[in-house]
Amino acid sequence: MSRAVWQSVLDEVELSVSRATYLTWFKNTELVELSDEELVVSVANIFAKRQFEVKFNDQVRDILKKQGVTPKNIRFIVQSTGAQKQTVSRETTVQQQPIAVAKPKRSSQPGSSLNPRYTFESFIVGSSNDLAYTACQAVSKNIGTKYNPLFLYGGVGLGKTHLIQAVGNEILRANPEKSVLYISSETFVNDFLESIRFKKKGFADKYRNVDVLIVDDMQFIAGKEKTQEEFFHTFNALHQANKQIIISSDKPPRSIPTLTERLRSRFEWGMSIDIQMPDFETRCAIVEAKAAMTDVELGRDVIEYLANNIKSNIRELEGALNQLLAYCEMRGIEPDIGTVEGLIGNIRQSRPQHISPKQIIDKTARHFQITPVEICSEKRDKHIVTPRQVAMYLLRSELHLSFPKIAQELGRKDHTTAIHSVEKIERAVKLDMLLREQVASIREKLYV
Ligand code: ADP
Ligand code: MG
Numbered sequence: 001m002s003r004a005v006w007q008s009v010l011d012e013v014e015l016s017v018s019r020a021t022y023l024t025w026f027k028n029t030e031l032v033e034l035s036d037e038e039l040v041v042s043v044a045n046i047f048a049k050r051q052f053e054v055k056f057n058d059q060v061r062d063i064l065k066k067q068g069v070t071p072k073n074i075r076f077i078v079q080s081t082g083a084q085k086q087t088v089s090r091e092t093t094v095q096q097q098p099i100a101v102a103k104p105k106r107s108s109q110p111g112s113s114l115n116p117r118y119t120f121e122s123f124i125v126g127s128s129n130d131l132a133y134t135a136c137q138a139v140s141k142n143i144g145t146k147y148n149p150l151f152l153y154g155g156v157g158l159g160k161t162h163l164i165q166a167v168g169n170e171i172l173r174a175n176p177e178k179s180v181l182y183i184s185s186e187t188f189v190n191d192f193l194e195s196i197r198f199k200k201k202g203f204a205d206k207y208r209n210v211d212v213l214i215v216d217d218m219q220f221i222a223g224k225e226k227t228q229e230e231f232f233h234t235f236n237a238l239h240q241a242n243k244q245i246i247i248s249s250d251k252p253p254r255s256i257p258t259l260t261e262r263l264r265s266r267f268e269w270g271m272s273i274d275i276q277m278p279d280f281e282t283r284c285a286i287v288e289a290k291a292a293m294t295d296v297e298l299g300r301d302v303i304e305y306l307a308n309n310i311k312s313n314i315r316e317l318e319g320a321l322n323q324l325l326a327y328c329e330m331r332g333i334e335p336d337i338g339t340v341e342g343l344i345g346n347i348r349q350s351r352p353q354h355i356s357p358k359q360i361i362d363k364t365a366r367h368f369q370i371t372p373v374e375i376c377s378e379k380r381d382k383h384i385v386t387p388r389q390v391a392m393y394l395l396r397s398e399l400h401l402s403f404p405k406i407a408q409e410l411g412r413k414d415h416t417t418a419i420h421s422v423e424k425i426e427r428a429v430k431l432d433m434l435l436r437e438q439v440a441s442i443r444e445k446l447y448v
Contacts, residue, residue, distance in 0.1 A: 006031035006041065009063045013056075020293040021121055025051050032077065039064070039071040042079040047285035052076040054125040054133065112172065112180045118165035124289055126282025127397070127426060129159055132275045136163045139244060140170040143178070143212060147271035149235075149245035153252050154275035157315030160248040163275070164214050167246055171212055181207070182214040185221045192227050208237045211244065218249040218267075223258045232263050239266075276440050277447075279397040283307035283317060290321055301337045309344050311398075312447050320344055355446050357395055357409040364391040367442045376411040390439060392418050393425035398446065 010029070014022050025048050033040040041060075043049050052060070053076060061074060120140075125133050132154075138146050150167075152160050168180045188207070195203035207213060213234070221228055238245055249256060252274070253267035278286065284307045291298045306324075310317045324343055328335045358372075365372045368387035375388050388410065395406045396418075406422070407415040429436045 002034040003031055005034060005064070005067065005069055008067060009060060012063050013059065016059075017121055018293075020289065020295075024048075024289050024292040025056065028079075030079070034069070034071065037071060038073045038075060039069070040075045040077060043076050044079065046078055047281055047288065049076050049078055050127075050130075050281070051125060051285065054130050055120070112168060113182050114165050114168045114172070114180065116169060118162045119169050120166045122289075122293075123159065123162055123166055124282060124286045126278055126285065127429070128276040128278045128282055129163075131430060132159075132163055132273050135271055135273050136167045136246075137170075139246065140167045140174070143171060143175075144242040144244040148239060148242075149247055149267060149270040151253060151267050151270065151272040152246070152248045152275065153250065153272065155250065155277065155312070157313035158275045158277065159314055160275055161216055164216060164246050164248050168212060168214050171244075178211040179209070180212040180214065181210045182216065184216045185218045188215060188231065189221060189224055189227045192230050196226075204234070204237075207234045210238075212246065213238055213243065214246045216248050218247045219251060219256055221259070222256050225260065228260050228263050232260070232266065235263070235266050239269075245270075274436070274440070276436075277312050277443055278314060280307055280400045281397075283311065283314075286314060286317060287321055290318060291325070294325060296325060296335065298335055299337065302335055302340050305337060305340050306344065355398060357399060357401065359446065360394045360398060361391050361409065363445050364394060364442055367438065367445070386435075389421035389425050390435075390442070392421040393439070394442065394446075396422045398443070 006029070010026055013026055017026075025043070028044040029048075030042045031039070032042050041052070043052055057074060064070065064074075120133070120137060123129075123133060132152055135147060135150060136152070139150050152164060154160055165182060168182050171178055172180055191203060191206075194200060221231060235245060247267065252272055253259065253264045256264070259267075284303050287303045287306050288298065291303075302324075306317060306320055310320050320343075324335050324340055327343060328339060333339065361375055362372050364387050365375045368383070368390075370384055370387055374384050375391055377384070379385075392406050392410065395401045395409060396403075401409070403415040403418040403422070406418040407413065410418075412418070425435075425439070429439055
């Protein structure tokens with residue numbers, strides 16, 4: 001009986017998500033327990049667990065509710081039988097093809113310049129981007145009222161454009177009558193200059209008569225005072241009318257050079273949130289999901305090889321995967337570890353990125369102005385405990401060491417402290433912006 005409940009959730013999900021999403025995340029799930037208190041579902045691996053917790057939780061809850069099943073708590077656990085994932089074989093994939101229901105692809109609103117590929121569904125959530133993802137989702141459901149403006153910042157190739165366009169696409173999907181305009185700040189600059197030069201009319205209207213204005217790469221407005229002034233007025237007009245404004249930039253508002261003070265303060269009115277470099281888990285999940293979209297199933301070793309060697313930029317990670325897939329298709333071979341090593345080895349040679357546990361400990365110590373010896377000591381002073389926990393966290397996220405190994409690197413016998421420390425920092429970086437920035441800054445230093 002309870003199995004049937006989960007099966008009907010799966011049936012409904014299958015109709016509403018893409019086939020790749022279904023196969024990657026939902027296919028190998030099973031109901032473990034169902035009571036009034038709790039629904040427990042086993043999922044294939046830790047990557048899947050996070051996608052369920054952050055992305056699919058609400059969807060699952062809604063479908064269950066429609067069926068009159070309303071457990072207080074929904075929990076996702078990782079099935080320990082490691083073989084489970086393998087059941088998504090090429091064969092099942094192929095068999096499914098004719099009957100799978102493709103999600104109706106709505107072309108984006110003409111004129112919005114949104115790319116329909118950038119959706120929430122195709123965005124993989126990890127600890128580096130879950131806050132940004134959640135904020136973007138919230139905005140798509142509360143247009144103009146929740147976080148206005150929403151300001152998203154972070155380095156190149158980390159998913160800013162993807163996420164802010166996903167907001168636009170989602171808003172149009174749920175509210176086709178809304179008008180959404182997506183532009184790069186460069187377009188705004190050029191449009192503005194043209195309107196002055198050729199005395200064109202309609203410039204202000206174009207930007208002020210929308211429900212949602214999404215401006216990508218705001219940093220390009222730096223130094224352009226007249227344009228900033230014009231944008232300031234556009235911003236005010238939209239904001240006063242409760243229209244949603246979404247902005248991305250490579251830096252937080254306070255760090256964009258030559259941004260006028262009044263524009264900076266406007267940008268800080270709503271919610272500013274960062275996207276950081278993806279951790280190993282997320283990189284694996286991205287490779288796996290992207291491969292599944294092209295119907296290729298990669299071995300764990302290949303996935304981990306890619307994730308281990310391309311760390312700081314998702315666009316590059318995607319590029320490397322595409323290169324691998326194209327190469328294998330051309331030669332009619334399987335993408336195995338030998339092939340990927342041969343191909344990616346070249347990339348790796350050009351940018352040496354070997355980091356060792358020792359480097360992590362040293363750089364963390366230096367960042368907090370204590371010594372590596374202190375980090376590895378027994379001292380319990382707070383100014384040493386936090387750096388120690390951060391070091392453990394980074395050993396896990398960057399080198400994905402096992403907990404006993406992490407304990408060992410820090411001169412400890414008991415690995416339960418390592419578990420607690422990693423979990424503690426994982427939680428803390430979600431709440432404590434200062435700590436979050438500190439962790440990001442150490443991470444950056446590791447890869448220079
Ligand atoms: P940015 O605007 O921050 O430079 P993009 O949004 O252009 O980065 O992302 C670069 C590429 O990586 C895009 O193809 C995007 O779809 C992909 N990408 C980035 N983050 C994710 C993610 N979390 N899940 C899936 N794809 C991602
Ligand atoms: Mg971008």
